Amino acid sequence: MVAEAAGVSPSTVSRILNGTAVVADEKRQAVDAAIARLGFVPNPVARGLAGGRTLSIGVVTQAIDSPFYGVALRGIEDELDKAGYSPLFVSGHWNAVEEARCIEMLRARRVDGIVVLGGRLSDAALRACAKALPTVVTGRMMKAPNLFALNFDNFSGARLATEHLLALGHRRIAFIAGDPGHPDAMERERGYREALESAGIAYSSALVAPGLFHEDGGLAAAEQLLEARQRFTALFAANDQMAVGACLALHRRALRVPDDVSVVGFDDLLVSRHALPPLTTVHQPAYELGQIASQAILQMLRGEKPTSTMPAPRLVVRESTQRPSPRP
Amino acid sequence: MVAEAAGVSPSTVSRILNGTAVVADEKRQAVDAAIARLGFVPNPVARGLAGGRTLSIGVVTQAIDSPFYGVALRGIEDELDKAGYSPLFVSGHWNAVEEARCIEMLRARRVDGIVVLGGRLSDAALRACAKALPTVVTGRMMKAPNLFALNFDNFSGARLATEHLLALGHRRIAFIAGDPGHPDAMERERGYREALESAGIAYSSALVAPGLFHEDGGLAAAEQLLEARQRFTALFAANDQMAVGACLALHRRALRVPDDVSVVGFDDLLVSRHALPPLTTVHQPAYELGQIASQAILQMLRGEKPTSTMPAPRLVVRESTQRPSPRP
DNA sequence: CTGAAAGCGCTTACAG
């Protein structure tokens, strides 16, 4: 080790670098000086091998270019960085097999912990992962040793969105659902239904169409609804991407938002602020999601039990919703 | 090493794992069997320490949630994965100091090569980086040993966009410029000017405003132009994000796109296909950018000299442009 | 073709 040019043993250097033990001030200064002089930078690879800690956290996201999770990744980056950890990003592409490969790869690289954002891994697979490493998972609710789950209240969020429309006076509210089978999608649909019921409005399956959580799906769903000549004055899409697609479908039929139909989305993506018109939507705090997940894994690494939860859903009213205009 | 339970020496196992030397078939099979049986997975950390190769490539991007670079990251991921390499993503946030820290960190982690996407690092800093590691840089033109630069033809792209507007019959074409001092921004502005000049139209600085490459900047720039009561029938924004912001400004003044003003952007972000109206823009192949950069670094690692270049710019005509309507 | 040995750059018990 270069820095022992300071006249002490490598052990001592290691100790002061890691704060593992108290070291005489004299030696500490000699070492600090040598480090500065040599421009020494410790090798995390060797550290990982020897110490069993790599100071890196594996994060399996679904797509590195996801407009929603991208922001979460940023929260993870920032939070981990403060603690001297680095994230290792891998993409599972919403595919359990790939996600499993990702986790294996991360383990091979000896990350200290794993956070998985969404995804389709079974609870059992996650539980197995947690046996080997501290793991936090978002987008589902579950309990297991060495595992922390962080979930957003999709149900209340969706109810909020629907109630907003109801409060404006809308009665015929179409719904564009997400990916069938996806827990978020199911919870959001449940919120929509329950809000309707509470208002004494019967749920009509003719007013709902699946949009697969992406723009083209939202567009197709809206077209399908329009094609079927369903009458509705408002539309709630289970995410902003589908809402944007739906707006395009509406536009193609010369229907104006919000004059002819009010639209509300879900997620509050960065781009939604600049949609035409700026989209009313329920804000999902992606950045905080990343932060909280990171804090949780860091806490687990310190042997603490994470307790934080996600902020409650919040409706952001912009310009895509208004009272229904009297039909001619 | 566990796998020597196969009855051979660790060296032999290592050799067959790495294909470093020819090994007797008999031993190879014994080892393969043992590996399969034990579920052995080599430890890249140790490999990195011992062999000097970590099979990882550092990629410094500017923001992990950038709508443009996100797609490039995906190209990098896919291409590296094929070759058994993993990307290590770090964000420089368009800040030379942070980018330098990123590179240091990557070097500490002993990546085998570095690709830097855009950014504000000086050529000298990059040259220095290349002294230590094969490096590829995008978004600028430069030559240095052990360094490969990959640049998109922003100039021609911008000319294409402007010529499209000109061909439609527009004469008064406003321009929303990017980040002053940014090479891409300068090239795009140059393309705009040159197209104008070739058409015999005088460049007027009153028709250009800086938009800083983001939505709010584009919105502000458009407002400024409108405020100044500049007359224009078309608007070219130096990237899609600013174009979207400009559309919002236009919308606020009840100006319709493309009826009242045609708008063209630059980049062809995923979201631009679903803008209202779908945006005419010049396509910049982000995914390919990532792919080519990865291939280049891989080639350099093999001792080859990369030669690939970026595809030429291509205009994607959608619905935000049309012939100018006769003014009342 | 294949071992035995040394070493990659650190850390962690183990003794003072």
Next chain:
DNA sequence: CTGAAAGCGCTTACAG
């Protein structure tokens, strides 16, 4: 408080 030693899991010359 601080060395000397052993070891993390692999690879690479060096000899056969």
